[in-house]
Amino acid sequence: MTNQGAAVANAPAKINLYLHVTGKRADGYHLLDSLIAFAGTGDTIEASPADTITLSCDGPFGAALASEPDNLVLKAARMLAGQAGIANGAALRLTKRLPIASGIGGGSADAAATLRALAQLWQLTLAPDEMQKIAARLGADVPICLHGRAAYIGGIGEIIADTAALPEAGIVLVNPGKSLSTPAVFKNFCGPMSAAKRFDSMPLSTHALCELLATRSNDLTEAAVALVPEIADVLAALAQTPGALLARMSGSGATCFALFDDSLGAARAAKDLAMRQPSWWVQGAALISSHP
Numbered sequence: 001m002t003n004q005g006a007a008v009a010n011a012p013a014k015i016n017l018y019l020h021v022t023g024k025r026a027d028g029y030h031l032l033d034s035l036i037a038f039a040g041t042g043d044t045i046e047a048s049p050a051d052t053i054t055l056s057c058d059g060p061f062g063a064a065l066a067s068e069p070d071n072l073v074l075k076a077a078r079m080l081a082g083q084a085g086i087a088n089g090a091a092l093r094l095t096k097r098l099p100i101a102s103g104i105g106g107g108s109a110d111a112a113a114t115l116r117a118l119a120q121l122w123q124l125t126l127a128p129d130e131m132q133k134i135a136a137r138l139g140a141d142v143p144i145c146l147h148g149r150a151a152y153i154g155g156i157g158e159i160i161a162d163t164a165a166l167p168e169a170g171i172v173l174v175n176p177g178k179s180l181s182t183p184a185v186f187k188n189f190c191g192p193m194s195a196a197k198r199f200d201s202m203p204l205s206t207h208a209l210c211e212l213l214a215t216r217s218n219d220l221t222e223a224a225v226a227l228v229p230e231i232a233d234v235l236a237a238l239a240q241t242p243g244a245l246l247a248r249m250s251g252s253g254a255t256c257f258a259l260f261d262d263s264l265g266a267a268r269a270a271k272d273l274a275m276r277q278p279s280w281w282v283q284g285a286a287l288i289s290s291h292p
């Protein structure tokens with residue numbers, strides 16, 4: 001139940017439909033070209049008035065986070081308060097439905113949702129580009145999560161170029177129950193670098209979208225599979241699922257996804273796969289181009 005006077009923000013899963021690593025900066029960060037969309041499933045942040053900034057976690061993966069002393073949600077809240085000169089606190093409640101450290105935004109989506117919820121609770125009037133600067137300081141994926149609309153990302157993730165809405169599609173997300181550290185995957189990546197490969201225009205059908213995506217890749221897959229070999233099993237299972245149009249890993253893994261004609265087909269496939277692989281986290285949803 002939502003507390004009275006609370007501001008609520010959704011933190012949907014972020015999906016890298018393709019992810020090309022195009023170069024490496026002198027500071028070690030990698031340059032990317034990636035098409036991002038979201039899934040109609042994710043975490044929720046609720047911010048209620050309070051004197052100090054506190055965080056409680058619930059939901060299926062809440063307990064796994066409770067042991068982390070200083071996660072990205074608290075960092076985001078403190079950074080926003082500092083930037084906006086806010087003396088008030090907030091009681092933050094994170095309902096964690098997405099697996100931790102899993103390549104679908106998780107912590108970054110939560111941080112972005114925290115910024116949105118607190119801007120509403122504290123009635124801030126920071127300009128969008130000021131909010132984006134705070135997001136970029138929190139992590140490379142936070143700006144696109146704050147943006148909240150399908151877009152290409154460039155640079156290390158902070159350069160956002162809007163795209164037309166994606167065609168309607170369903171998505172099944174699968175995680176083999178293994179968390180994977182993003183820095184470890186990037187460290188394990190040894191090339192080759194790819195060229196940026198943005199679409200000339202957004203296809204109108206899901207089938208045409210998947211045909212274009214099939215000529216692109218997630219360049220981090222091999223580096224991630226070397227650390228968590230189960231990713232290869234997940235990709236094989238998704239590819240063999242009836243109705244799956246494309247199977248791919250998202251971000252630095254270990255979560256993989258398959259695209260379907262619609263969310264009904266995705267829900268059916270998710271149910272079947274969850275029965276066959278009860279130890280995996282399996283979730284069916286709609287692929288979404290924007291969220292509030």
Ligand code: C5P
Binds near residue numbers: 031
């Ligand atoms: O920015 P964030 O904290 O999410 O990044 C975690 C780590 O992932 C970085 O310290 C870096 O090692 C790696 N990374 C990278 N290139 C990116 C994004 C992240 O090398 N574009």
